Amino acid sequence: MTITHAEENYLKAIFTIAEKEAGPALTNAIAAQMQTSAASVTDMLKRLSDKQLITYEKYRGVQLTEEGGRLATALIRKHRLWEVFLVDKLGFAWDEVHELAEQLEHVQGNDLVSRLDSFLGYPKFDPHGDPIPDAEGRWTFRKQAPLATLKAGERGIVTGVDDHSTTFLQYLDQLGLILGAELELLERFPYDQSVRVRIRDGRELILSDKVTQNLFVKIS
Amino acid sequence: MTITHAEENYLKAIFTIAEKEAGPALTNAIAAQMQTSAASVTDMLKRLSDKQLITYEKYRGVQLTEEGGRLATALIRKHRLWEVFLVDKLGFAWDEVHELAEQLEHVQGNDLVSRLDSFLGYPKFDPHGDPIPDAEGRWTFRKQAPLATLKAGERGIVTGVDDHSTTFLQYLDQLGLILGAELELLERFPYDQSVRVRIRDGRELILSDKVTQNLFVKIS
DNA sequence: AAAAATATTTAGGTAAGTCTAAAAATAAGT
DNA sequence: ACTTATTTTTAGACTTACCTAAATATTTTT
Incomplete structure (x- = not known):
């Protein structure tokens, strides 16, 4: 079929x-x-x-159904592996790869996915921090939470985003909040739930409530 | 449109x-x-x-039309670049990549082709020795001729194939007649136009008329 | 040049995937 | 509970890309 x-x-x-x-x-x-x-x-x-x-x-x-879920998982796996390829190998920015991966995920052939996986070094997460299921459809989970849940004084590392929109991703890029960026939450303003954070180079940023809810961090 | x-x-x-x-x-x-x-x-x-x-x-x-030709050329360019990717980067054999490239060539997006080209090191020929047009649609020609045109005593280097079928490509692989293989035509048998050749490791092969007509070499 | 063979087009039909507008089912509000 | 609003489905239509069978053009043969 x-x-x-x-x-x-x-x-x-x-x-x-x-x-x-x-x-x-x-x-x-x-x-x-x-x-x-x-x-x-x-x-x-x-x-x-x-x-x-x-x-x-x-x-x-x-x-x-079980079969439907298997197919959906395989498709997500392919999509995210291609995204890794586009960013890591071809040098695209993280906000540019969705459309292309949307097409590449439909390419089908024998070994393609497993060879791509191997070529990329078996990545567990895509450029947005989303997990890549393995060949058997198993997921890697990561302890992460929206930046909004951090308390003043706590530190975290950026691990992903909830909002995948171009504008959000480009904004994060501009702020230097790429995957792996370290930050410390200095202060939360009760008025609008915005926060002040310090990032690795010492710079301080003010992030809105909307940002903190859509940015995932691993508490460190 | x-x-x-x-x-x-x-x-x-x-x-x-x-x-x-x-x-x-x-x-x-x-x-x-x-x-x-x-x-x-x-x-x-x-x-x-x-x-x-x-x-x-x-x-x-x-x-x-001019536009039609431009599109066709771009498509061939994409197809052959993807074939290089599949063989050089993912390790597929040269007889396995056609179907996949047939799908990949239809993926469209801004910079994809130029970035892929750059990633692959601007190859001029695909894994079957077929030329890859550049971004402006210009072709690289190579002086090559069917092995059938070689005279006894002449030497050549395998540069491509006319027949792209899986069976032919696998047969060539088996014989060691991959792209770049050096050979010397020792003798041609008038009976059926088959030839005896010596390849680099000293082995001698008998190749049928059908093979010599479908295998391109550069006379060296 | 007419007949036969071959090549090409037309006619009519199918399936996938979409649409809008209308009908039917379900959920919500008073 | 009954009316209204929302959600979902059905009905009918369109496009792309294919098919088979029949008709028409062209080419080849005699």
Whole structure:
């Protein structure tokens, strides 16, 4: 049975939503994620259900079957490995790689993924700090929390982002808050929950509530 | 104007045929190249003509417009660069990369090709010895000829193949006739035009007429 | 030059994936 | 509980890219 690119994209979207919402993915949520109409989603859900990649009950949302979950995981693995390739090997910035990886993840062939994985040195995380599942679909978890949870005086290392938007990533770049950056939370302003942090070169930054909620750090 | 993957593939096929046959590509030739029906080709030719990528006169074959040729060349460039990547970086054998490159060539994005080119060290030839056009579409030509044209006593270096089939490539691998291999033609047997050659490690091989016609060498 | 063979196009149909508008089901508000 | 609002599905239509079968052009043969 062949699976089309569109079907793969839906599986990934369903996986992502199920992960975030912790429940069955609803039609509208999928439509939003896929930037398409609810009608198109319903259409596709029927196809995926016929192929036994999801369990689908009308008006009740969908869940991935074991096979569907396996495919979605494999796709995420491919996407993130290609992102590592684009950043580490081709020198793209972390905010430039999503679209390209979106295409590269659909390339299929025998050994491609495992060879790429090996070539890249079996990375566990992509350029945004998101975990890369291994060939068996196992995930590496990391103890990390939004910067917002740090208390004054605590130190942390930047490990990832929740918001993957270009504007956020470029802003972080500008501030020097790249993956691995060390910081110390000096002060939190109760007025708007913004914080003052010191980074490695001694510079001090003021970060808004929005930033601290979307930036993950490992407390060190 | 967007160009679909199928359209790109047709442009490439037309380019390839025009190059080989040195004339307008005919419907049946395209159908054979694309492994599809003549009716489907006619269908596509209308679309490509509407998009001004080919000039098409019913029953008279097609020719690429300047824009069509530019696109075809860019596609071939991408295909061959990806083949270099797959062989040089990921360690695939030269007979394993065609299908993968066929998919990778359709990935599009800003800087991707130029960055890949740079990463690979601006290769001029792909793993089969085929030339890779540069970013402006210029080709590097190489003085090469089928092994069949060598005279007894002459020496050559393997530079490429005409037949790209898996069986031929694997056979050459087995014989040690990889790109760059040095050989000396010792003798040609008039009966069937087969030849005896000595290769670098001193081994002698008998190569059929079919092999000598499909293997390119640079006379040295 | 007419007949036969070959090449190409047209006609009509299918499947995937999308759309809008309308209908139906479910959830929410009073 | 009943009306309203929201969500989801159905209906009908469109595009791309393919197919087969039939019709038409062109080329080759006699």
